[in-house]
Amino acid sequence: MKTIFSSAFSMVILALALSACSGDANQPSNTTEAESAAANGFTPAATVPAKPHKTDTVIIKAMAFSPATITVQKGDTIYWIxxxxxxxxxxxYPDRKWHSALLQPGDHYVQTFDDSSSYFCSIHPTMLGKVLLQ
Amino acid sequence: MFSLQSTTKLLATLSLACLFLAPSADAQTKKLSDPEIASVAVTANQIDVNYGKIALKKSKNAEIRKFAETMIRDHEGVIKQAVALATKLHVTPLSNDMTKSLLAGEKKTTKMLNGKSGKAFDKAYAENEAAYHDAVISAIKTTLIPDCQNAELKELLNSVMPVLAHHQHMAHEMAANFK
Known part of the structure; x- marks a missing residue:
């Protein structure tokens, strides 16, 4: 008896839930497809943003860049400290087409990359680094 | 066989190293204290700043001038950090035989550099920088680091080694250009 009552109760709950879902879907709506999709947590494929840009860090220590070669995606930023x-x-490198100001110990420099580039420390020219675009 | 030029250079290097490494019989047996190490470190850096200033005053050669500017900037930077650490550790640099030998060597070298001009000066400056960095690196490796007691001071001495090694490399390249 208890089992039959429990099953019947479950059926009623399920029916109410289905009814609620189908009712909402059939209601006229003033929202655009994009707005509707956004409201549901989706983004239309056409406006999907590229992979978010990231920031990588290069440490300057013991007269060297570490890592000396870093691979990034277009638009990524490098933070040198x-x-x-x-x-x-x-x-x-070699023309100083772009360069930072003089970085005293503790200073940092930030640059965004849209292309691969080699770089160096113009004060200590044996210090070389490379940014490779993936 | 050694040429007269290379023999002279070798002797200059050795005498500079001797000034640094064996100032007296007492100093050979007596270990340096941390205040004495601080004094040697600051003095050795200041001497190279002073040589750089002489080069900027006397040389018109772009390579010499750029190197001299780098020496002044880098060694002044190291002095700043050494003084900051000594202040933090309440260590007052203490003059000692090695400091005195360094200063005596500076007096001699300054006189020698001031007595030259033009290409002869550039050559002498470049060769002295190569020999000086050889001697300083050797002294730090064999005396200052082993004698140092304070971990932070030892770390500072270790940290300055790549800077000096870079200067040494640049100085030898520069000296080779004036042969």
Whole structure:
């Protein structure tokens, strides 16, 4: 008896739930497909943003860039921090087409990349680094 | 066989190293204290700043001038950090035989550099920088680091080694260009 009552109760709950769902779906709506999709937590394929840009860190220490070669995606940012004893700079190799100001110990420099680039410290030219675009 | 030029250079290097490494019989047996190490470190850096200033005053060569600017900037940076650490550790740099030998060597070298001009000066400056960095690196490795007691001071000495090694490399390349 108890089992039959329990099953009947479950059926009623299920029926009410189904009714509620189908009712909402059939209601006239002023929202666009995109708005509706967004409201439901979806984004239309046409406006899906590219993979979010990330920031990678390069440490300057012991007269070297670490890592010396870093692979990034277009639009990613690199954050250099000078943890060395002496001042350095970050300059495009070999022409210094882009470069940082002088970075004293503790200073940092940020640059976004849309292309691969080699760089060096123009004060200590044996310090070389590379940014590779994936 | 050694040429007269290379023999002279070798002797200069050795005498500089001797000034640094064997200032006296007492100093050979007596270990340096941390205040004495701080004094040697600051003095050795200041001497190279002073040589750089002489080069900026006397040389018109772009490579020499750029190197001298780097020496002034880097060694002043190291002095700043060494003084900050000594202040933090309440260590007052204490003059000692090695400091005195360094200063005596500076006096001699300054006189030698001031007596030259033009290409002769550039060559002498470049060779002295190569020899000086050889001697300083050797002294830090064999005396200052082994004698140092304080971990933070030892860490500072270890941290300065890549900077000096870079200077040494640049100085030898520069000296080779003036042969």
């Amino acid at each position: 000078n943890q060395d004893m002496v001042a350095h700079d970050i300059s495009q």
